[in-house]
Amino acid sequence: MHLDHPVTMPHRHTYSAEPLRADGSPRAFRVGLGGPVGSGKTACVAALCRTLRDRLSLAVVTNDIYTREDAEFLLREAVLPPERITAVETGACPHTAIRDDISANLEAVEHFDETLDPLDLVLVESGGDNLTATFSKGLVDVQIFVIDVSSGDDIPRKGGPGITTADLLVVNKTDLAPYVGADLATMAADAERQRGDLPVVFTSLTSDDGIREIADWITGHLARWRAKAAA
Amino acid sequence: MSRAALLLLADGRFPAGGYAHSGGVEAAVAHNAVHDIHSLEAFCRGRLHTTGLTTAGLAAAAAAGCDPLLLDDAADARTPVPALRAVARKLGRQMMRAARATFPSAELDRLAAERPQGAHQPIVQGVAARAAGLTPRDAACAAAYEAVGGPATAAVRLLSLDPLAASWLLARLSTEADAVAANAAGAAARVETEGPDALPSASSPLLDITAEQHAAWTVRLFAS
Numbered sequence: 001m002h003l004d005h006p007v008t009m010p011h012r013h014t015y016s017a018e019p020l021r022a023d024g025s026p027r028a029f030r031v032g033l034g035g036p037v038g039s040g041k042t043a044c045v046a047a048l049c050r051t052l053r054d055r056l057s058l059a060v061v062t063n064d065i066y067t068r069e070d071a072e073f074l075l076r077e078a079v080l081p082p083e084r085i086t087a088v089e090t091g092a093c094p095h096t097a098i099r100d101d102i103s104a105n106l107e108a109v110e111h112f113d114e115t116l117d118p119l120d121l122v123l124v125e126s127g128g129d130n131l132t133a134t135f136s137k138g139l140v141d142v143q144i145f146v147i148d149v150s151s152g153d154d155i156p157r158k159g160g161p162g163i164t165t166a167d168l169l170v171v172n173k174t175d176l177a178p179y180v181g182a183d184l185a186t187m188a189a190d191a192e193r194q195r196g197d198l199p200v201v202f203t204s205l206t207s208d209d210g211i212r213e214i215a216d217w218i219t220g221h222l223a224r225w226r227a228k229a230a231a
Numbered sequence: 232m233s234r235a236a237l238l239l240l241a242d243g244r245f246p247a248g249g250y251a252h253s254g255g256v257e258a259a260v261a262h263n264a265v266h267d268i269h270s271l272e273a274f275c276r277g278r279l280h281t282t283g284l285t286t287a288g289l290a291a292a293a294a295a296g297c298d299p300l301l302l303d304d305a306a307d308a309r310t311p312v313p314a315l316r317a318v319a320r321k322l323g324r325q326m327m328r329a330a331r332a333t334f335p336s337a338e339l340d341r342l343a344a345e346r347p348q349g350a351h352q353p354i355v356q357g358v359a360a361r362a363a364g365l366t367p368r369d370a371a372c373a374a375a376y377e378a379v380g381g382p383a384t385a386a387v388r389l390l391s392l393d394p395l396a397a398s399w400l401l402a403r404l405s406t407e408a409d410a411v412a413a414n415a416a417g418a419a420a421r422v423e424t425e426g427p428d429a430l431p432s433a434s435s436p437l438l439d440i441t442a443e444q445h446a447a448w449t450v451r452l453f454a455s
Binding site for chain 2: 066090104
């Protein structure tokens with residue numbers, strides 16, 4: 001039986017991650033970045049801002065767990081002007097803010113859509129969480145899960161929704177692999193077993209060009225999303 | 232009228248942003264005013280009879296169909312400090328988003344258009360209750376319960392209290408919460424003839440003061 005009759009949710013376009021805002025104008029593409037504490041989410045966001053800010057109009061929403069440290073780091077590093085960075089507080093529940101009750105994050109990204117025109121891309125950085133953290137599709141268009149080799153090379157094998165379902169898996173700090181005894185080949189094989197055809201990027205975000213593959217992946221998705229929205 | 236609709240509206244899992252707020256208990260914990268289940272009960276009881284009664288009155292009046300813009304002004308008058316006004320409007324916007332998706336109604340749409348920066352949360356909650364076919368008393372009950380349920384949940388996270396003890400505490404307060412809701416609904420019924428001044432205006436100055444201080448903290452778990 002077909003239950004999704006159009007009248008069941010007459011106002012749906014107003015509330016979910018549709019490509020157009022309520023007034024019919026396009027909104028920014030939204031990318032979620034999740035992953036465990038210390039894996040390099042903020043470093044990834046900072047590097048993306050530095051790489052993409054000359055080509056795209058960008059904004060960042062951070063979801064610190066109990067401080068504004070991530071937002072302040074981005075401000076201090078001056079990766080974007082202050083009006084393009086905002087912090088959402090998550091009441092000790094980072095996964096709730098990106099998955100179960102996305103209202104505060106939606107407020108933040110929509111505020112950017114309203115005040116920054118044009119705006120191409122909003123990065124939503126989750127507070128450091130566990131392997132089950134995923135973003136609601138009502139909040140972001142695509143999500144990236146960031147892990148690192150020094151937390152144990154068995155993390156891809158353990159799986160969990162973040163590892164298995166993220167649109168892109170980033171394995172950061174590959175330069176540390178020899179020092180922590182991480183086997184990158186095993187991690188790659190485990191990731192492929194868990195994720196099938198979904199892409200995985202091995203990188204070291206501290207290296208000069210460490211962000212390029214991730215930035216290219218995002219701009220590719222942005223272009224396809226726009227083409228689809230315009231069709 | 233649907234009983235289940237009331238449970239949905241009052242559920243802590245209703246995606247309207249409440250989970251990120253402690254209702255002042257984070258500041259109270261920092262001052263050691265709340266440090267165990269008994270001091271938490273005293274805090275919740277105080278909040279129920281002050282903030283809880285006032286917000287329950289506003290929610291009941293909105294559910295009764297009183298002019299929500301007049302009520303929004305009345306809510307401002309009953310919320311003296313800027314930090315709590317900002318929180319009430321922010322939560323009002325978040326409640327509005329969830330309410331419009333859950334209980335679509337022309338009255339909610341109108342209020343959203345007239346207060347794009349958000350009406351006070353209890354007003355939105357009351358209009359949402361109305362859209363769900365609930366009574367003013369139901370709306371008051373949801374607001375009164377939220378006035379204690381929010382801080383109790385936050386205290387469990389902040390102090391690692393036994394969650395079973397916190398549930399026991401909420402059950403102990405439930406009769407009082409019902410009485411507060413009944414008082415609030417009674418006052419709301421008089422708004423039509425007496426105007427918004429008929430609504431309760433109980434306040435808790437210490438919550439106001441500590442909310443302003445809390446808003447300036449740089450390290451905190453909760454938004455308020």
